[in-house]
Amino acid sequence: MMVVTIKDVAKAANVSPSTVSRVIADNPKISNETKKRVLKAMKQLNYYPNAIARSLANKSTKTLGVLLPNTDEDLFNNPFFIQAMRGISVYAQKRGYYIMYSYSDNEEEEMKFIKKYIYSKWVDGIILLSAREEDECIEYLKNINYPFVVVGRPKDTSNVLWVDNDNFKAMYNVVTTLIERGNKKIAFIGGPEKFNVTRDRLEGYKRALQGRGIKIDNNFIITSEFSELKGYESAIKLMEYDIPEVIVTTDDLIAFGVLKAMKEKKIGEVLVVGFNNTSLAPYQSPSLSSVDINSEKIGYQAARLLINKLEDNEELKSKINHYVVETNFIERESTQKSLPEK
Amino acid sequence: MMVVTIKDVAKAANVSPSTVSRVIADNPKISNETKKRVLKAMKQLNYYPNAIARSLANKSTKTLGVLLPNTDEDLFNNPFFIQAMRGISVYAQKRGYYIMYSYSDNEEEEMKFIKKYIYSKWVDGIILLSAREEDECIEYLKNINYPFVVVGRPKDTSNVLWVDNDNFKAMYNVVTTLIERGNKKIAFIGGPEKFNVTRDRLEGYKRALQGRGIKIDNNFIITSEFSELKGYESAIKLMEYDIPEVIVTTDDLIAFGVLKAMKEKKIGEVLVVGFNNTSLAPYQSPSLSSVDINSEKIGYQAARLLINKLEDNEELKSKINHYVVETNFIERESTQKSLPEK
DNA sequence: ATGAAAGCGCTAACAG
DNA sequence: CTGTTAGCGCTTTCAT
Numbered sequence: 001m002m003v004v005t006i007k008d009v010a011k012a013a014n015v016s017p018s019t020v021s022r023v024i025a026d027n028p029k030i031s032n033e034t035k036k037r038v039l040k041a042m043k044q045l046n047y048y049p050n051a052i053a054r055s056l057a058n059k060s061t062k063t064l065g066v067l068l069p070n071t072d073e074d075l076f077n078n079p080f081f082i083q084a085m086r087g088i089s090v091y092a093q094k095r096g097y098y099i100m101y102s103y104s105d106n107e108e109e110e111m112k113f114i115k116k117y118i119y120s121k122w123v124d125g126i127i128l129l130s131a132r133e134e135d136e137c138i139e140y141l142k143n144i145n146y147p148f149v150v151v152g153r154p155k156d157t158s159n160v161l162w163v164d165n166d167n168f169k170a171m172y173n174v175v176t177t178l179i180e181r182g183n184k185k186i187a188f189i190g191g192p193e194k195f196n197v198t199r200d201r202l203e204g205y206k207r208a209l210q211g212r213g214i215k216i217d218n219n220f221i222i223t224s225e226f227s228e229l230k231g232y233e234s235a236i237k238l239m240e241y242d243i244p245e246v247i248v249t250t251d252d253l254i255a256f257g258v259l260k261a262m263k264e265k266k267i268g269e270v271l272v273v274g275f276n277n278t279s280l281a282p283y284q285s286p287s288l289s290s291v292d293i294n295s296e297k298i299g300y301q302a303a304r305l306l307i308n309k310l311e312d313n314e315e316l317k318s319k320i321n322h323y324v325v326e327t328n329f330i331e332r333e334s335t336q337k338s339l340p341e342k
Numbered sequence: 343m344m345v346v347t348i349k350d351v352a353k354a355a356n357v358s359p360s361t362v363s364r365v366i367a368d369n370p371k372i373s374n375e376t377k378k379r380v381l382k383a384m385k386q387l388n389y390y391p392n393a394i395a396r397s398l399a400n401k402s403t404k405t406l407g408v409l410l411p412n413t414d415e416d417l418f419n420n421p422f423f424i425q426a427m428r429g430i431s432v433y434a435q436k437r438g439y440y441i442m443y444s445y446s447d448n449e450e451e452e453m454k455f456i457k458k459y460i461y462s463k464w465v466d467g468i469i470l471l472s473a474r475e476e477d478e479c480i481e482y483l484k485n486i487n488y489p490f491v492v493v494g495r496p497k498d499t500s501n502v503l504w505v506d507n508d509n510f511k512a513m514y515n516v517v518t519t520l521i522e523r524g525n526k527k528i529a530f531i532g533g534p535e536k537f538n539v540t541r542d543r544l545e546g547y548k549r550a551l552q553g554r555g556i557k558i559d560n561n562f563i564i565t566s567e568f569s570e571l572k573g574y575e576s577a578i579k580l581m582e583y584d585i586p587e588v589i590v591t592t593d594d595l596i597a598f599g600v601l602k603a604m605k606e607k608k609i610g611e612v613l614v615v616g617f618n619n620t621s622l623a624p625y626q627s628p629s630l631s632s633v634d635i636n637s638e639k640i641g642y643q644a645a646r647l648l649i650n651k652l653e654d655n656e657e658l659k660s661k662i663n664h665y666v667v668e669t670n671f672i673e674r675e676s677t678q679k680s681l682p683e684k
Numbered sequence: 685a686t687g688a689a690a691g692c693g694c695t696a697a698c699a700g
Numbered sequence: 701c702t703g704t705t706a707g708c709g710c711t712t713t714c715a716t
């Protein structure tokens with residue numbers, strides 16, 4: 001593979017390298033005449049600009065860095081990450097950006113990668129797919145005033161781009177819908193309360209009850225972990241206390257466990273709602289109603305926000321520092337009364 | 343963020359830039375004396391080498407490009423990709439490599455990205471996570487003699503690095519094991535035959551039967567799609583013909599469908615085996631026995647092969663152009679006789 | 685509208 | 701062992 005450079009093209013087109021460069025950058029003040037000639041020469045010589053050299057001269061790589069958590073929790077196996085990454089990639093490609101990614105086991109390692117990306121000048125901006133509450137990385141990036149976006153609403157949203165669902169609203173709507181169908185005894189089983197998502201969804205649940213004058217029963221609220229087992233155990237515990245009409249959860253995995261508990265205990269008429277609409281939800285029996293969070297769109301919007309900031313779309317940027325991705329309540333058998341027993 | 347360059351460090355350490363450069367590259371012929379001085383200056387000035395400039399001078403980016411298929415089939419939601427990507431990242435980090443990725447909808451688009459990566463000089467090598475049979479991209483990369491590795495054994499393995507499981511053996515072993523426990527009527531439900539994986543696993547199934555003198559019954563072999571629904575339908579069809587003692591499948595999703603069919607038809611004593619050991623397998627009832635393909639390791643080894651090639655580990659390279667990742671048969675309730683009915 | 689020349693930050697002969 | 705010098709391939713003033 002012999003390498004053809006801007007000089008070769010210049011020679012072939014009988015112009016100077018700078019002219020070729022201007023053609024590459026689509027500089028307006030170039031005569032159509034020569035532009036055509038240069039373009040032709042490029043084609044002929046099969047010329048591709050060297051992105052590295054451009055980056056060096058431009059001081060910009062047109063590359064975004066994505067930081068992923070290296071959790072091997074079930075959390076990680078849910079399709080959220082891969083879908084978000086796809087969304088990021090799809091939008092980035094649209095705008096001519098490249099994507100780098102890396103996994104980190106913990107906050108410390110993540111900081112290391114962030115610094116590497118930034119100081120080595122590999123990337124123009126960073127996407128945090130790994131946001132913790134109280135995230136040191138967020139603080140750091142804010143401090144040095146580096147362009148970044150975080151997926152998941154951060155604790156302190158001042159001065160940071162973020163995209164997330166409205167988890168409060170999503171759960172509020174689900175519960176309200178179910179109440180309006182005549183259900184009153186509604187229980188909640190959620191993941192760890194340290195996560196914003198859990199707290200928001202729990203809040204949505206509570207408000208929905210309050211809004212319809214239903215008293216909140218703390219025995220009907222359980223938060224533990226994102227796992228099928230915990231869902232199962234929590235459901236058992238719940239039912240020892242009292243049998244609800246509905247159990248809403250904050251994750252499909254939890255809901256799967258709930259479903260299993262109900263099957264074992266031969267309890268029929270409890271409606272169940274999952275969250276995240278994972279690919280197995282339709283395949284449960286009964287098929288599981290779930291809230292779709294549009295993971296791909298989350299990634300897509302994160303990339304959009306960041307790139308807009310990088311390209312200094314001031315008009316938009318100054319006002320809007322976040323994007324809320326809508327959720328969809330996907331109803332299946334598990335929220336149908338009188339499931340066809342078979 | 344004012345930028346500190348190699349010159350600043352040189353000045354501070356009272357040496358020439360080249361000396362600093364040598365320290366960066368860990369060049370042996372540098373006195374410990376000055377090395378220390380330079381290192382100290384770096385620390386003090388908070389210096390990080392500019393990776394772009396290094397890349398330009400070195401003609402190497404220490405970056406790998408990963409190509410992903412943009413399928414929205416269920417295939418994609420299975421954790422294979424994200425795990426493989428993690429494996430790639432983990433190994434790459436070990437060797438100081440960065441990773442870029444992009445999704446492509448089809449072969450044509452993929453070719454576009456490959457060319458972009460290559461000609462723009464962004465990456466040193468390419469990992470194809472999207473290998474089709476008869477892959478144009480493979481042909482192309484081979485032709486221009488570009489360093490790449492493909493995940494999944496390609497049709498023609500000459501002159502290409504690849505990593506995969508031994509799917510033949512994996513299925514062969516499973517079936518043999520089951521035969522040795524006294525089962526004779528063993529059926530096979532697989533994905534599309536256009537995939538190497540399917541054919542290899544089917545072959546393994548057949549050989550295992552033959553090896554134990556069991557006649558192959560084509561009515562006991564069904565191949566269709568990777569979906570729960572197809573698994574369900576195939577199982578129904580199968581059982582209309584005859585009830586087998588065991589059904590082996592080539593994907594958990596298919597196996598989930600089989601399980602469902604059996605529950606509906608109230609057929610108890612059929613053993614079922616999945617493939618890929620997805621995260622929901624343990625949560626079926628009965629919990630699903632499945633073959634773990636070690637996706638993360640596949641990615642890890644792919645990165646290893648490629649980087650070794652890039653760094654010219656001739657001794658290894660010349661002989662070994664592939665790596666076979668072991669599989670593990672994870673047994674759960676679904677291959678236990680007399681499931682505790684409850 | 686185009687060219688000449690300097691420079692982005694680092695590396696790599698070549699000398700010594 | 702260390703410094704000098706000339707690039708890597710492209711962009712960008714500054715002239716013209």
